Amino acid sequence: MSQTKPYRVSHLDALEAESIFVMREVMAEFERPVLLFSGGKDSIVMLRLAEKAFAPARVPFPVMHVDTGHNFPEVLEYRDSRVAELGLNLVIASVQEAIDSGTVRELPDGTRNRIQTPVLLAAVEKYRFDALFGGARRDEEKARAKERMFSFRDEFGQWDPKNQRPELWSLYNGRHHPGESIRVFPLSNWTELDVWHYIAKEQIPLPSIYYAHEREVVERAGMFYAVNEFIVPKAGETVETRTVRYRTVGDASQTAAVLSEADTVDKVIDEVAATRITERGATRGDDKVSEAAMEDRKREGYF
């Protein structure tokens, strides 16, 4: 914690202190917490906060990756090296396995965002996780703006936005009956820019795809998708090599890159500060379905 003048606390220090407080509350009050770790930048920051919250002890809970099977190899590599470095226990909830064993069905359009929810819920049940840390931020989306720091889920993992527990001071109510659980969002009050400032301040390494690099892409509805095993150019689409970076890392079949020359954290910060399009608007095909796409998915148990 750096202070420029006595008793001064910068916004990043205040956000960090709040997130650490939340993580310690969970560790003190729950039996089986787990941290959702996808190798995306928000979950990377969250894991860093967990590391800081319990130092010099190890992060005292496992991490879980809900693996859609549609991954960027750089991200998987990052995930595994970070897990090894911190000596963590990694739980993988695999959508592919669930499809293979017939517990969920592949959608006709091949997207896996929606079908990862039952896979997540099955893992929660199997491991009896009672608190799940998620890296969602309220600035991401308008349904998320209404989410609590401690968000109650019933035994079906459902969110009821009209029936949320009031959250006062820093007194978080994590009480639940067996089978119910709490989603915990330590980054609730962070914005995309805060996350990047923190990555710079803490010098947190990220998967390389977050920085500008050349890639073969196709343009669809104004968004640039990397050509890979999941995204095959359709007739009439031209493959071009562009300099791009990823603002979010989700399902590789649905996450688009943005054109960017920002190859360092400081350049990314400048870009994020100047950008006029939301993170999800710029990169996620899945949120564009309807005005209430996110609200609907969250009600079903999505993060």
Place this chain on the structure above:
Amino acid sequence: MSQAVVEPEAPPARQMDLLRFATAGSVDDGKSTLIGRLLFDTKSLFSDQLEAVEAVSAARGDEYTNLALLTDGLRAEREQGITIDVAYRYFATPRRKFIIADTPGHIQYTRNMVTGASTADLALILVDARKGLVEQSRRHAFLTSLLRVPHLVLCVNKMDLVGWDKAVYDKIADEFTSFAAKLDITDLTIIPVSALEGDNIATRSEKSPWYEGPSLLHHLEHVHIASDRNLVDVRFPVQYVIRPQSTTVTDYRGYAGQVASGVLKPGDEVLVLPSGLTSKIAAIDTADGPVDEAFPPMSVTVRLTDEIDISRGDMICRPHNAPAVAQDVEAMICWMDETAPLRVGTKYTIKHTTRTARAVVRGLQYRLDVNTLHRDEGAPELGLNEIGRVRLRTTIPLLADEYRRNRTTGGFILIDESTNRTVGAGMIIEAS
């Protein structure tokens, strides 16, 4: 001549501070519009958000882009044109990062105002200039003082609809000032605005030459909040004990927590409650290394020189400045549950700092009419959104201060033991 040097652009500010504020007002006074305007004027709005709002606005036949749609995030809200729940919004200027808790004005949602106000540095109340002060305005001012939000701003909105008439503004301002005087509100600022047209929001408007105060944004950026913190009374509620099970770090025992108030330093003599044992601070650790002092709202890990038994829910303070160790608590309670009222004799779970206990309601002294401030001493119960003075007895002692002195060690919540819902918010008046 030397080669021209291109000055690098100033890096984005990383040393902003943080201001949390809650907005309140009756339905249609223009809260959502005002927030939309603040976001718009500080360039915190994204073009895709704006496009989405424009499209929905056009589809509904609105005459202008309805900025309120930006904050109304749930389907039911958009369909009914109302705000159901507290929504959090973020924007920043080079000086400050702001967190807005947008709380709905409907009477049945007063608990949301209390929720938003509990963590707010500042409360922003709106009134419609045409309507003047209404029941809700007084209620919101009262709640602001009850929750001890240090700064209050009254925005007299829709000034465009009263032709920017100074007399209209003066009447509302006078009436509100005298009401606020009864409430022990320490810092009040009143600003005439048009949220819709953006007057006196980001910059001062030419339409109100008679108004000499700051624009709303200027005030939000400059209001002095650093001294709102209590830096006098050392209160460190222990959250979690860190004891690494490792071969490299041995014999480490640290008490993790967030400083509620006061300043802690290595070498300070401390008193640990409820045990009453004393010790000294050996070190204050963070993951970035030890620090010379810790103050609110830092999250740190304190080590003591003596091996004493300390666990979650204990409090580290100073020998001559300690909270009450109390099982009998007098408090104002705001009731938040629609399914059952607060009744004398009922038991609840109580959460106070990092301590959890059970509490029984021993008495209900009065229920307060938040509009007239009349005390009804015969009230049998507190229903949803009602506020009253209550006497509680707890199973184990709380380590408590008066709420007016310390918002962290003076506030608590009550939880229904069967439904697990958060049913009440309490502010301690006296603990013994």
